Amino acid sequence: MFVRAVVYTKFGPPEVLRLVERPTPEPKPNEVLIRVHATTVTSAESGMRQGRPLWGRVIIGLTGPRRAMRTLGIELSGEIAAIGEKVTRFRLGDKVFGFAGFQPGANADYMCLRQTASLAIKPANTTFAQAAAAVDGSSTALFFLRDKANIKPGQRVLVIGASGSIGTYAVQLAKHFGAHVTGVCSTRNLDLVRELGADDVVDYTTEDFTKRGERYDIVFDTVGKSSYRRCRRVLRDDGVYLPTTGLVTNNLLTAWTAMRRGPKVKAGMSVEKSEALVLLRDLIEADSLRIVVDKTYPLERVTDAHRYVDQGRKRGNVVVTLIDD
Numbered sequence: 001m002f003v004r005a006v007v008y009t010k011f012g013p014p015e016v017l018r019l020v021e022r023p024t025p026e027p028k029p030n031e032v033l034i035r036v037h038a039t040t041v042t043s044a045e046s047g048m049r050q051g052r053p054l055w056g057r058v059i060i061g062l063t064g065p066r067r068a069m070r071t072l073g074i075e076l077s078g079e080i081a082a083i084g085e086k087v088t089r090f091r092l093g094d095k096v097f098g099f100a101g102f103q104p105g106a107n108a109d110y111m112c113l114r115q116t117a118s119l120a121i122k123p124a125n126t127t128f129a130q131a132a133a134a135v136d137g138s139s140t141a142l143f144f145l146r147d148k149a150n151i152k153p154g155q156r157v158l159v160i161g162a163s164g165s166i167g168t169y170a171v172q173l174a175k176h177f178g179a180h181v182t183g184v185c186s187t188r189n190l191d192l193v194r195e196l197g198a199d200d201v202v203d204y205t206t207e208d209f210t211k212r213g214e215r216y217d218i219v220f221d222t223v224g225k226s227s228y229r230r231c232r233r234v235l236r237d238d239g240v241y242l243p244t245t246g247l248v249t250n251n252l253l254t255a256w257t258a259m260r261r262g263p264k265v266k267a268g269m270s271v272e273k274s275e276a277l278v279l280l281r282d283l284i285e286a287d288s289l290r291i292v293v294d295k296t297y298p299l300e301r302v303t304d305a306h307r308y309v310d311q312g313r314k315r316g317n318v319v320v321t322l323i324d325d
């Protein structure tokens, strides 16, 4: 049987993406075959499509995407359509959501993932479209706030990029952990960020958060719009700066600040997400975590979805549907 997939064979603008037909993949003994209902276009994939950042080409391919990376789609939700003979973790028909990470491929009707991949039963109270948007941003926010910064009740947290995918979850999760949260966003997103629970908001178009005379335990820059150098002055001496981007520089700063007194940088990459997905699912099912979906496109319009994400202005998440909910 032939199924739809979006592929690209060279780095470039959204137009490098092509919709093709190809045979349905077959799961290996320890893999599940997923009928993909929804996926997303993340900022990371907009970068992968363009071959950026340059250091990332070590993973995605030096001069063009590696064969295994030619179909994007790192977040997904769907149904288990077949299982390999050694699979014990999932059953036929299970409704799942998950993360394909460095083996993307959810821009296709079907994809295979190892049963040990970052995959979990999807929240019962969401559509597939919402579930697909509840994977990477949410688990990355959790990884940085809980695992890297060891967030505690009563701490003061500044979230830069509070209206983005990681940011919308970071505001809510920091509140969930009992912190006092200040969100940095532009004028049009002030209401959204307040609705998500931020105690305070800074409009970056009219105010510089470093000049407010406030000090924070955690500064979480979800969108790479600040620097440790600039943020150091608003961090308490035992504070933590969390950058999601600029991995090369920020890994060096992580090592350097670990050896010195004063605020620390804690950079990293969240890759293994199974445990996080279970916790996040519980929060979503308890109505304690809202999934912000900005726009939804059918697979045939994935190029338009990339065009939109390329602008860097999305609110929360951009979803691509393969089957209507």
Ligand SMILES: NC(=O)c1ccc[n+]([C@@H]2O[C@H](COP(=O)([O-])OP(=O)(O)OC[C@H]3O[C@@H](n4cnc5c(N)ncnc54)[C@H](OP(=O)(O)O)[C@@H]3O)[C@@H](O)[C@H]2O)c1
Residues within 6 Å of the ligand: 042, 043, 044, 047, 136, 137, 140, 160, 161, 162, 163, 164, 165, 166, 167, 184, 185, 186, 187, 188, 189, 204, 222, 223, 224, 225, 243, 244, 245, 268, 269, 270, 271, 312, 313, 314, 315, 316
């Ligand atoms: N380290 C990791 O494990 C990891 C994991 C996932 C993603 N990432 C990386 O994290 C980055 C962010 O991803 P994302 O999907 O959360 O971003 P995103 O959703 O694309 O961020 C877009 C948002 O950023 C806001 N924004 C733009 N300029 C801003 C500024 N100067 N100050 C504050 N907000 C600003 C925009 O709001 P306005 O339009 O209102 O300005 C928009 O709502 C990406 O580079 C991605 O590759 C890292």
